[in-house]
Amino acid sequence: MxxxxxxxxxxxxxxxxxxxxxxxxxxxxxxxxxxxxxxxxxxxxxxxxxxxxxxxxxxxxxxxxxxxxxxxxxxxxxxxxxxxxxxxxxxxxxxxxxxxLDAIASDAATTGAGRVLVVTDARRREVYWALYGPDGRLAGPAVDTPADLIEWLRGEQAPDVTVGSPDHVRLIGAQHVDAATSxxxxxxxxxxxxxxxxxxxxxxxxxxxxxxxxxxxxxxxxx
Structure with missing residues (x-):
């Protein structure tokens, strides 16, 4: 096909x-x-x-x-x-x-990562995001400020890796892998x-x- x-x-x-x-x-x-x-x-x-x-x-x-x-x-x-x-x-x-965001997560899944956070630029100092596990999407898609997202991710929600927009991945400060940014x-x-x-x-x-x-x-x- x-x-x-x-x-x-x-x-x-x-x-x-x-x-x-x-x-x-x-x-x-x-x-x-x-x-x-x-x-x-x-x-x-x-x-x-x-x-x-x-x-x-x-x-x-x-x-x-x-x-x-x-x-x-x-x-x-x-x-x-x-x-x-x-x-x-x-x-x-x-x-x-x-x-x-699912498409970006699909690429990240090939790296063997566990819980994956995908973030992209939403402008207005905000990010689009979704959180994924081995069986699919766990939360999102949603739009939030990086600060609000970081607060939400504390504790049990913390991802193993973050992928997507490089600037926002660095801002969130999570470990990242060499995966697609879009x-x-x-x-x-x-x-x-x-x-x-x-x-x-x-x-x-x-x-x-x-x-x-x-x-x-x-x-x-x-x-």
Whole structure:
């Protein structure tokens, strides 16, 4: 099965083409990851087409589209989800949404870590986070200040390692491993794999904003 993966939940725009081999692994045929905090819309479609060309895959060859649903800033996240929805609709493909933090945790799981905390930049001096154990997500996704998160993590909640945004990993001060700092093609597809392989109709894709957008209509500002 050939899967197109897209994520714009972080400053890194990620897209790629992966082959899911039933009963075996996931082979990434092509991937692009570009750090561009405010240029998601300008480059995403070009990166997708570059990946299809490098992988030697025509759009008609794709079997599914996987998209990271956040949490992430409103504008950047919307770019990736709208683009993924447009590709899936135009090609008649199922669209599978996954939590972007789950995708990062999936990559970290390959390091053999136990309890894994994933943190990404939520701006406004806050972080998006989720805590994972060997059997899956234990808490989150949520958005908090680093100080509030550190306080919550004391005691039994303390992770073995922290991955994600390097600046926030250092701020939290936990041990980190050499793992992905943003969702990867392999992580996105691995997270969606049970749904993709089932060929079942996926649930509607819903963005995980976790808070209101920065942009507010003029009439609502005073309120």
């Amino acid at each position: 050939l899967v197109l993966a897209i994520d714009t939940s972080t400053p890194t725009v990620t897209t790629g083409v992966a082959e899911v081999i039933p009963g075996d692994g996931i082979v990434v045929r092509a991937e692009r990851a570009v750090d561009t905090p405010r240029g998601h819309a300008e480059i995403l479609t070009t990166l997708i087409l570059d990946c299809l060309t490098e992988a030697g895959v025509a759009r008609a060859d794709l079997d599914a589209v996987v998209v990271g649903c956040g949490p992430g800033p409103f504008t950047g996240l919307r770019v990736g989800m709208a683009t993924a929805a447009a590709f899936a609709d135009a090609l008649g493909l199922p669209l599978h949404g996954v939590c972007s 969702p990867t093609t392999a992580g996105l597809v691995a997270t969606a794999r049970p749904s993709v392989e089932s060929w079942a109709t996926p649930e509607p894709v819903v963005p995980l904003y976790l808070r209101r957008p920065d942009a507010v209509a003029t009439a609502d500002r005073a309120r």
